[in-house]
Amino acid sequence: MSDRKTLKIAAFAALTLSVVGASFLVSAADGEAELLARAQAMFKPLPETAQTPDRPVTPARVELGRALFFETRVSSDGKQSCAQCHQPMFHGTDALAESIGNQGKRIPRNVPTVLNTALQFSQHYGGNRVDVEEQAVKALPSGLAYGNADLAEAEARLRAISAYRPMFEKAFPGEAEPVTAANWGLAIGAYERTLLTPAPFDRYLKGDTSAIGSNAKRGLEKFMSYGCSGCHGGVVLGGQMFQKFGITQNYWELTGSTEKELFKGRDKGRFHDTKDEADAFMFKVQQLRNVAVTPPYFHDGSVATLPEAVRIMAKLQLGRDLNDADVSDIVAFLETLTGEMPENFVNAPVLPIAPFLN
Amino acid sequence: MSDRKTLKIAAFAALTLSVVGASFLVSAADGEAELLARAQAMFKPLPETAQTPDRPVTPARVELGRALFFETRVSSDGKQSCAQCHQPMFHGTDALAESIGNQGKRIPRNVPTVLNTALQFSQHYGGNRVDVEEQAVKALPSGLAYGNADLAEAEARLRAISAYRPMFEKAFPGEAEPVTAANWGLAIGAYERTLLTPAPFDRYLKGDTSAIGSNAKRGLEKFMSYGCSGCHGGVVLGGQMFQKFGITQNYWELTGSTEKELFKGRDKGRFHDTKDEADAFMFKVQQLRNVAVTPPYFHDGSVATLPEAVRIMAKLQLGRDLNDADVSDIVAFLETLTGEMPENFVNAPVLPIAPFLN
Numbered sequence: 110m111s112d113r114k115t116l117k118i119a120a121f122a123a124l125t126l127s128v129v130g131a132s133f134l135v136s137a138a139d140g141e142a143e144l145l146a147r148a149q150a151m152f153k154p155l156p157e158t159a160q161t162p163d164r165p166v167t168p169a170r171v172e173l174g175r176a177l178f179f180e181t182r183v184s185s186d187g188k189q190s191c192a193q194c195h196q197p198m199f200h201g202t203d204a205l206a207e208s209i210g211n212q213g214k215r216i217p218r219n220v221p222t223v224l225n226t227a228l229q230f231s232q233h234y235g236g237n238r239v240d241v242e243e244q245a246v247k248a249l250p251s252g253l254a255y256g257n258a259d260l261a262e263a264e265a266r267l268r269a270i271s272a273y274r275p276m277f278e279k280a281f282p283g284e285a286e287p288v289t290a291a292n293w294g295l296a297i298g299a300y301e302r303t304l305l306t307p308a309p310f311d312r313y314l315k316g317d318t319s320a321i322g323s324n325a326k327r328g329l330e331k332f333m334s335y336g337c338s339g340c341h342g343g344v345v346l347g348g349q350m351f352q353k354f355g356i357t358q359n360y361w362e363l364t365g366s367t368e369k370e371l372f373k374g375r376d377k378g379r380f381h382d383t384k385d386e387a388d389a390f391m392f393k394v395q396q397l398r399n400v401a402v403t404p405p406y407f408h409d410g411s412v413a414t415l416p417e418a419v420r421i422m423a424k425l426q427l428g429r430d431l432n433d434a435d436v437s438d439i440v441a442f443l444e445t446l447t448g449e450m451p452e453n454f455v456n457a458p459v460l461p462i463a464p465f466l467n
Numbered sequence: 468m469s470d471r472k473t474l475k476i477a478a479f480a481a482l483t484l485s486v487v488g489a490s491f492l493v494s495a496a497d498g499e500a501e502l503l504a505r506a507q508a509m510f511k512p513l514p515e516t517a518q519t520p521d522r523p524v525t526p527a528r529v530e531l532g533r534a535l536f537f538e539t540r541v542s543s544d545g546k547q548s549c550a551q552c553h554q555p556m557f558h559g560t561d562a563l564a565e566s567i568g569n570q571g572k573r574i575p576r577n578v579p580t581v582l583n584t585a586l587q588f589s590q591h592y593g594g595n596r597v598d599v600e601e602q603a604v605k606a607l608p609s610g611l612a613y614g615n616a617d618l619a620e621a622e623a624r625l626r627a628i629s630a631y632r633p634m635f636e637k638a639f640p641g642e643a644e645p646v647t648a649a650n651w652g653l654a655i656g657a658y659e660r661t662l663l664t665p666a667p668f669d670r671y672l673k674g675d676t677s678a679i680g681s682n683a684k685r686g687l688e689k690f691m692s693y694g695c696s697g698c699h700g701g702v703v704l705g706g707q708m709f710q711k712f713g714i715t716q717n718y719w720e721l722t723g724s725t726e727k728e729l730f731k732g733r734d735k736g737r738f739h740d741t742k743d744e745a746d747a748f749m750f751k752v753q754q755l756r757n758v759a760v761t762p763p764y765f766h767d768g769s770v771a772t773l774p775e776a777v778r779i780m781a782k783l784q785l786g787r788d789l790n791d792a793d794v795s796d797i798v799a800f801l802e803t804l805t806g807e808m809p810e811n812f813v814n815a816p817v818l819p820i821a822p823f824l825n
Contacts, residue, residue, distance in 0.1 A: 179556050186571070187563045197815045198537050205545045205823050213544070213571020405822050413822035456814050457555045464763045464771035465563050 141318050144330055151333060153344040154311040155448075159227035159302035164242065166299045169280040174300030176276070176458050177293055183249070183266045185256035186211050187465040191245070191297060195223035197455045200402045201304070206410025211256035217369040217376065219410035224450070225398045227302045229348030234408045235382040236351060236393045242298035246290050260290040265466065267293065272461030306399060306448025313445070321445045328442025331435055336427050345396035346446065351379055354392045354408070357428045363421045364411040376409060401444045415440055499676050502688055509691060511702040512669040513806075517585035517660035522600065524657045527638040532658030534634070534816050535651060541607070541624045543614035544569050545823040549603070549655060553581035555813045558760045559662070564768025569614035575727040575734065577768035582808070583756045585660045587706030592766045593740040594709060594751045600656035604648050618648040623824065625651065630819030664757060664806025671803070679803045686800025689793055694785050703754035704804065709737055712750045712766070715786045721779045722769040734767060759802045773798055 160166035177183070178191040194208050195201045201222035203209075208216040218234060232238035238247060248254040249263040257263040267273060268288050277287040280296055312320035321329070332338055341347040354360045361367075361375060368374050372381060379388035392408055405411070406418035416436045423429045431439070518524035535541070536549040552566050553559045559580035561567075566574040576592060590596035596605060606612040607621035615621040625631060626646050635645040638654055670678035679687070690696055699705040712718045719725075719733060726732050730739060737746035750766055763769070764776035774794045781787045789797070 181554075182562060186567060188561070188567045188571075196539075198818045200817070203546070204540060204818075204821075206825070209544060209546045209571075211571075213546075213567075213569075402820050404820060450817070455817070459558070459808070459813070460556045460562075462760050462762060463562075467564070 141326075144326060145313070145316070145318060147333055148329060149314055151338045151342045152310075152314060152346060154314045155225070155228075155305050155307050155344060157305075159225075159305065160299075164240070164295070164298055164302065166302050167280065169276070170296045170299035171303055171453070173273070173276040173280045174296035174298065175453055176273070176460055177297050178300055179458055180270075180460060182270060182463065182465045183255060183257075183263055183293075184211060185258075185262075187467075189255050191223065191248075192457075194220045197450065197457070200224060200399050200450065201226075201454070202403045204404070206405050210253040214253055216253050217371050218408050219405060221395060222399050222403045223301060224304050224306050224448070224454075225345050225396060226348075227298070227304070228345045229393070229396055230350070231393060234392050235379040235388075237379075237382040240298065241301045242294040244294075245297040245301075246294035249290055249293070263290055263293070264288065269466045270461050270463040272463065300453075304451055304454055306450060308398065308446050308448035310442075310445040311448075322441065324438055324441035325445045326442075328438035328440065332439055332442055335423065335429060335431075335435075337422070337439070340394045340426070341397050345398050347394040348396040350394055351388075351391045352394050352426070353390050354378065355390055355425050357425055360390070360407075360421075360425055361411075363425060364407055364409075366407075366409050366411045369409070378408070397443060398446045399448060401440070401447050415443065419443070499684075502684060503671070503674070503676060505691055506687060507672055509696045509700050510668075510672060510704060512672040513583070513586075513663050513665050513702060515663075517583075517663065518657075522598070522653070522656055522660060524660050525638065527634070528654045528657035529661055529811070531631070531634040531638045532654035532656065533811055534631070534818055535655050536658055537816055538628075538818060540628060540821065540823045541613060541615075541621055541651075542569060543616075543620075545825075547613050549581070549606075550815075552578045555808065555815070558582060558757050558808065559584075559812070560761045562762070564763050568609075568611040572611055574611050575729050576766050577763060579753060580757050580761045581659060582662050582664050582806070582812075583703050583754060584706075585656070585662070586703045587751070587754055588708070589751060592750050593737040593746075595737075595740040598656065599659045600652040602652075603655040603659075604652035607648055607651070621648055621651070622646065627824045628819050628821040630821070658811075662809055662812055664808060666756065666804050666806035668800075668803040669806075680799065682796055682799035683803045684800075686796035686798065690797055690800055693781065693787060693789075693793075695780070695797070698752045698784070699755050703756050705752040706754040708752055709746075709749045710752050710784070711748050712736065713748055713783050715783055718748070718765075718779075718783055719769075721783060722765055722767075724765075724767050724769045727767070736766070755801060756804045757806060759798070759805050773801065777801070 158166045181188055181190045181193070184190065189211055194203045196203055201224040202220045206219055208218065208220045210216045221234075226232065227241045230236075232241060232244040238244040246260070250257050250259050255263060257266070274288055277292055277296075278284075281287040281292050284292075309320045332341075338346070340350065340352050343349050366376070369376050377389045379391040379393075380386065382388075401415055404415065405413045406415065412418045412421060419436050419439050420431050423431045423435075516524045539546055539548045539551070542548065547569055552561045554561055559582040560578045564577055566576065566578045568574050584590065585599045588594075590599060590602040596602040604618070608615050608617050613621060615624070632646055635650055635654075636642075639645040639650050642650075667678045690699075696704075698708065698710050701707050724734070727734050735747045737749040737751075738744065740746070759773055762773065763771045764773070770776045770779060777794050777797050778789050781789045781793075
């Protein structure tokens, strides 16, 4: 645009303003303010930690839990740890469609990120773990995960690494035998409750409307008005309910999901935990924080890219065919959920020296 | 020690000095100086990097190599990486007696630390890799490691992670197709050549005789005079020759080593690479840097603790039965080889987003 033309426009704008007053400008600001207000009613910024009165995040528990999170010697093959599937380098996932567990066994589900996971109403796709603490304990005797015969075997492995005892004593003072599977869960849970990733969208929710771009704002508006936020609301944009995957049609027709040996057919979600046909194809609604950096997508990792995942979700859950601009805007919004990874996650702890107990 | 006692001793020392002159002190200093001179003739402090004219350590190669070192998506099961067996949390090992590879396959050898490994004269127990670059390349089509059918499959996996292309172009400027297995090796090698761990013993070798304690000095003296340094000399205290494991008797009688399926019997070391009976039970002499923090010990991890490993080595290689004081002193010396881990190893890189190529 030439300088002359700019000047003319500026003169016209000044004239207009002098005639119609500030109504146009106020209207744009109103639009911003209204969008923010709607978003604030639907979502919440991240808290400092995910602690609860029952699940205190103390420094001693976090320090112990951080070591245990990366500890491989409590598994029967000496190779499994929380971090094995929840790698810092992949934003708390393993980047695989389906995970690999003890002795190389295939686990027919995609690993959700550990980041912000403590803020969900339950854990696992079927919601069969009430919280991260229970999840950590029950992984110990799982043949697909840590592979111990029972909790006693896991505790024996823990006690064989003598340097952990003073750390457990400090984290659980006054207990006669603090080195237990239950305290393993509480310590790892305390650590996981610190793994929160504040993102540009949090700054936006706190009132900084410059924290996200105009594409993202259009995406946010569509995300809410199309109904995505009906399930993906709250502090982690999801993780607060079960929902049938495939309301308008069978999900596997669009995702290309295959039958799974472990489930003797299709993965029917929560049904495999409750054996109740009413729970067939019900899955916990996944949280969306860091979704842009944690492909592949869905419970079986059947979809590789975020635009495709967005398109499929709109179709299957809301019966809506998104156009390219819709997808692009919604993806731009979802990218504002990519947060800063905590220092105590990116830096691996150096673990106590002790031989692996075969 | 109380201040009063310190003063008394100082007064006594002053009195002694005034009577016998400086002869005692000069003699002690001579002893210190002589030990240091002998050590300096036998060992060398770590260089800044392990680069050579053919293997330059450029920032672009190191940055790329660091990412590739932690990269799992170039393996056929999407789970193997250099870091999988060379974990920062275990000082560059996996803390297992015998490692676990692709699809959970057992590898009947103990993982040596990656720290300082580039300074050895060859890689692997049998020395069948000339350097870390060749080791990294040859791991790609190994069924026990990355599990690719061939290098072309590995290259296809590398090229599928598009964000690596500009990194390869920067690290290998002017090449028509820089994303190759050969450059994978050169980049990872450049990174590994930065993984050096300066230790108290280096400060000692550079003349700071206060850098190691008196136990360690006694241990150093014994380490040299008993003959350990005959094989474990140089910059990494080993890694410069092959030697028969079990000169005075069969090693497995003392270590409790078992027969291995892969070797159809005992592990005969270099023999399995050369098929020459003269190489039976010949193993590359292991480097000793960080030995105190990288149990278990020997090629099959058959021995759990360092004192036992020291005792067995003296018996099997030198025909000497060490007493408890010898073992304690030598272990104290070996502990001075525990170095500071590099920042670019302890901190995991965040890797480019891309789906795993099944």
